[in-house]
Amino acid sequence: MTNTEITKKEKVIATAIELVVANGFNKVSTAEISKMSGVATGTMFHHFSSKDDIIIAAYKTVKRSFIAQTTNHQNENNVKEDLQSMWYNLIEWSLNHQDEFRYMQQFMNSPYYSKEVMSQDDTWTSLLDWWKAAIKTGQIKDIPVEFLIKMFSTVLYSTIDFLISYPDKKVEYLKHSFSMCWDMVGVDH
Numbered sequence: 001m002t003n004t005e006i007t008k009k010e011k012v013i014a015t016a017i018e019l020v021v022a023n024g025f026n027k028v029s030t031a032e033i034s035k036m037s038g039v040a041t042g043t044m045f046h047h048f049s050s051k052d053d054i055i056i057a058a059y060k061t062v063k064r065s066f067i068a069q070t071t072n073h074q075n076e077n078n079v080k081e082d083l084q085s086m087w088y089n090l091i092e093w094s095l096n097h098q099d100e101f102r103y104m105q106q107f108m109n110s111p112y113y114s115k116e117v118m119s120q121d122d123t124w125t126s127l128l129d130w131w132k133a134a135i136k137t138g139q140i141k142d143i144p145v146e147f148l149i150k151m152f153s154t155v156l157y158s159t160i161d162f163l164i165s166y167p168d169k170k171v172e173y174l175k176h177s178f179s180m181c182w183d184m185v186g187v188d189h
Contacts, residue, residue, distance in 0.1 A: 016058045058107075082130075128145065
């Protein structure tokens with residue numbers, strides 16, 4: 001695959017994200033994606049088999065970028081510090097990539113977000129492993145990891161939504177939001 005092909009594929013994904021955030025999944029056509037991205041329909045279908053394929057690929061691209069903000073956090077001695085760093089990085093990324101964040105939210109609340117599609121995707125594996133290891137250290141509450149992640153994510157996404165609406169409150173609410181999150185999942189010794 002040449003750099004030009006990668007660029008065209010990336011253009012299709014970026015355009016799909018922009019159109020879906022503005023119009024919703026059902027109101028976006030492949031013809032519109034092709035036209036707006038400047039990528040010929042034939043070229044687009046060389047990379048993607050269908051509109052659904054584009055939508056799922058866009059989600060996986062966004063999610064990989066989002067999850068990349070959690071890497072390099074392996075300090076078993078201070079899980080709270082690791083989690084706080086992840087928290088700030090995920091929020092900062094989301095505030096700087098609002099369309100991508102909105103796309104991820106729309107996707108996760110759509111019929112596209114199915115167990116079948118998600119079972120084929122291992123993007124969350126490293127983060128899941130981090131949570132399991134953190135529980136073993138006794139610094140995170142010993143409750144089912146899926147529940148912990150759901151609670152963490154809910155507070156995280158709510159914080160991001162709030163800060164998108166009230167960017168002037170960022171400094172004040174970053175600290176408060178992490179404190180609330182830690183109270184919910186963490187164990188202080």
